[in-house]
Amino acid sequence: MTDVTATQRTNWAGNLTYRAAALERPSSVAAVQELVASTPRLTALGSTHSFNDIADTEAVQVTLTDLPPVLEIDTARRVVRVAAGMTHAQVAAGLEARGWALGNLASLPHISTAGAVATGTHGSGVRNPSLAQAVVGLDVVRADGSLVRVAPDGSGSGSDSGTGSGSAGDLDAHRVALGALGVVTAVELAIEPSFQVATTVHLDLPWDAVLEHFDAVMADAYSVSMFTAFDDRGARQVWTKHRMDEPAPSMDLVALGARRATGPVHPGENDTAGVTEQGGVPGPWSERLPHFRSSFSPSTGAEIQAEYLVPAASAVAAIQALLPLHDLFAPILIAAEFRTVAPDTAWLAPSSERQSVGLHFTFRRDVSAVAAAVEQIEGVLAPFDPRPHWGKVSAASPSRLHEAYPHLAAFAALARELDPTGRFRNPFLERMLS
Numbered sequence: 001m002t003d004v005t006a007t008q009r010t011n012w013a014g015n016l017t018y019r020a021a022a023l024e025r026p027s028s029v030a031a032v033q034e035l036v037a038s039t040p041r042l043t044a045l046g047s048t049h050s051f052n053d054i055a056d057t058e059a060v061q062v063t064l065t066d067l068p069p070v071l072e073i074d075t076a077r078r079v080v081r082v083a084a085g086m087t088h089a090q091v092a093a094g095l096e097a098r099g100w101a102l103g104n105l106a107s108l109p110h111i112s113t114a115g116a117v118a119t120g121t122h123g124s125g126v127r128n129p130s131l132a133q134a135v136v137g138l139d140v141v142r143a144d145g146s147l148v149r150v151a152p153d154g155s156g157s158g159s160d161s162g163t164g165s166g167s168a169g170d171l172d173a174h175r176v177a178l179g180a181l182g183v184v185t186a187v188e189l190a191i192e193p194s195f196q197v198a199t200t201v202h203l204d205l206p207w208d209a210v211l212e213h214f215d216a217v218m219a220d221a222y223s224v225s226m227f228t229a230f231d232d233r234g235a236r237q238v239w240t241k242h243r244m245d246e247p248a249p250s251m252d253l254v255a256l257g258a259r260r261a262t263g264p265v266h267p268g269e270n271d272t273a274g275v276t277e278q279g280g281v282p283g284p285w286s287e288r289l290p291h292f293r294s295s296f297s298p299s300t301g302a303e304i305q306a307e308y309l310v311p312a313a314s315a316v317a318a319i320q321a322l323l324p325l326h327d328l329f330a331p332i333l334i335a336a337e338f339r340t341v342a343p344d345t346a347w348l349a350p351s352s353e354r355q356s357v358g359l360h361f362t363f364r365r366d367v368s369a370v371a372a373a374v375e376q377i378e379g380v381l382a383p384f385d386p387r388p389h390w391g392k393v394s395a396a397s398p399s400r401l402h403e404a405y406p407h408l409a410a411f412a413a414l415a416r417e418l419d420p421t422g423r424f425r426n427p428f429l430e431r432m433l434s
């Protein structure tokens, strides 16, 4: 389980000091139920990797890191049931050891399962939706302390380990729930047989090739990421993650002006010891789909991330519109990353109901400079209907979010219905669901 100690009062990046008066650490689902039922205001905390106050509150935070690390595989249904606080790394290692896999993973294996699902966290791949889309069931402790299972057919039922009968809930509403609909104690995820992946990196793909061949390059392998500083190196790294049971990539990036990397590279400024193996060496999905090894911290944490998902059809125009911001980016941008995300059915996924491209920015931890940059980025991206990532910084107003997320009003109504006294409300939700 993630180590979230009571004395650690900042998020992972250190750009946010939690205001929570207390951090509770129940060690059983029953204890979570009792805690929820007896606490007027509380917010679930995952692995602290969000960059905004989504997981903060002035009242009580609750971490599930002390719950037993459940990992049960139902081979007939092709589903794994995991304790919500387990990290991607723990889940991936447990699955791989038994010959199973998740379809995709975020770049960082240290993130908790429930926290990733709650914000629509995603990896890359034109056919790969976010982790939330792999959810086929959730155990949720509701505001009254009852434990319900939210299932795909829209039926909620009392969990076999729970006490309450629970109310019905739409899984698509619950997939990306921002902590607003209850405390998730277990997550069921669709799995498939394990597969092998080989990562090859090319350097310095010129801008004209990026812009002309963007869709083809991004679709050329199971999972492709482009990194850039928006400078004259173009896409300074293109990571092509080829799934070995699929046809080999066909794009010749060298012919388009790139160079094949001759050794490992880091997308940011850190030691390459922390990145997953490159050089076209096949390995298990669990050790290739994340960019970073679970045994290393990917960076010092002194960074702030922002990300916007735009419709895939607008991605090239959006990237072109960002290019003139180079001078603004130069002092503060560590790396930007472009990824593709397949459509989700989740109401609040940033990739909900549209093929998307994520335009991601990792900035140095200069809070005021990043805030100014984010405003400019959002101004430039406005014509492309950007949806901000829920776990990263954004300047978007609630009204802008309602435009970007058409289901947000229905979600807010559901949150009021399921949590009439606002037990799970925190300042972030007060702003977003207003």
Ligand SMILES: Cc1cc2nc3c(=O)[nH]c(=O)nc-3n(C[C@H](O)[C@H](O)[C@H](O)COP(=O)(O)OP(=O)(O)OC[C@H]3O[C@@H](n4cnc5c(N)ncnc54)[C@H](O)[C@@H]3O)c2cc1C
Binding pocket: 012, 013, 043, 044, 045, 046, 047, 048, 049, 050, 051, 054, 055, 064, 084, 085, 105, 106, 107, 108, 111, 112, 113, 114, 115, 116, 118, 119, 120, 121, 122, 123, 177, 178, 179, 180, 182, 183, 184, 185, 298, 305, 389, 390, 391, 392
């Ligand atoms: C270095 C780094 C790399 C990243 N890479 C990616 C990436 O590749 N792709 C991407 O999309 N994002 C990425 N992110 C963002 C990250 O995935 C999200 O911010 C994610 O939500 C963090 O999960 P967490 O467990 O830390 O949750 P927290 O930040 O602790 O919480 C996030 C939300 O989840 C809710 N939550 C947590 N646990 C529960 C629970 N048990 N029940 C109900 N709600 C719960 C919280 O209440 C809150 O609303 C990255 C972040 C970092 C720091």
